Amino acid sequence: MEIDPTGLSTPELYKILTGSILPRPIAWVSTLDPAGQANLAPFSFFTVASVNPPVLCFSPLLDDKRTEKHTLANIRQTGEFVVNIVSCDLVERMNQTSAPYPPGVSEFAKAGLTPQASTVVRAPSVREALIKFECTLRQIIGFGSEPLAGNLILGQVRRVHLHPDVYRNGRLDGQALDAVGRLAGNDYTTTRDFFELSRPRLTEETS
Ligand SMILES: Cc1cc2nc3c(=O)[nH]c(=O)nc-3n(C[C@H](O)[C@H](O)[C@H](O)COP(=O)(O)O)c2cc1C
Numbered sequence: 001m002e003i004d005p006t007g008l009s010t011p012e013l014y015k016i017l018t019g020s021i022l023p024r025p026i027a028w029v030s031t032l033d034p035a036g037q038a039n040l041a042p043f044s045f046f047t048v049a050s051v052n053p054p055v056l057c058f059s060p061l062l063d064d065k066r067t068e069k070h071t072l073a074n075i076r077q078t079g080e081f082v083v084n085i086v087s088c089d090l091v092e093r094m095n096q097t098s099a100p101y102p103p104g105v106s107e108f109a110k111a112g113l114t115p116q117a118s119t120v121v122r123a124p125s126v127r128e129a130l131i132k133f134e135c136t137l138r139q140i141i142g143f144g145s146e147p148l149a150g151n152l153i154l155g156q157v158r159r160v161h162l163h164p165d166v167y168r169n170g171r172l173d174g175q176a177l178d179a180v181g182r183l184a185g186n187d188y189t190t191t192r193d194f195f196e197l198s199r200p201r202l203t204e205e206t207s
Helices: 010-020 070-078 088-096 107-111
Strands: 027-032 038-043 046-050 055-058 080-085 131-142 151-162 180-182 188-190
Touching (some): 027 070, 038 070, 070 080, 070 131, 070 151, 080 151
């Protein structure tokens, strides 16, 4: 089957994209609104954009009514955010923070999480998360004003916080981190089932 995406409805497109591009890591993004109220929400349209300099990117979509999510509005106004990594024991609290709370309500309090002061940005991190990246805004690339239009936020990492349980002798311990990923719909995956595959080396025979 071959599809021209311009002939699909937005819900159909959403299902094909999120059902095909998976598993997706989850950026659990904390921000402050201009009044100083903390906000926290998960985003699985998320990856590393650059290592040198270190840049992370994630994309809050406009909602069905074309409204910007609080995370996007806060970052536009403050230029700062923290990406927290979601370990499996935090997954229910992460999900709780995705509820559409009105502005001014702190998802930290609603989900029983502790805001922790950051070092170089004003937005707090999630104390319970084992890895956090303090970021400053580099660029926002908007893809229009239709419902579910993306807004790719690129943020430069200014501080990395690694809990000693997950970072020992210069190595990250993926099992101790126990990160989760998002699949389609309400499905998630762990990082507990993995296999090793060495990168190919070119030899005279294979090159
Ligand atoms: C695991 C997970 C991943 C999500 N990923 C995204 C995403 O990549 N983009 C998006 O716009 N919404 C995503 N959402 C929905 C937002 O978290 C939700 O709209 C949230 O209320 C936004 O909060 P805010 O308005 O405080 O920014 C996701 C929800 C969950 C549970």
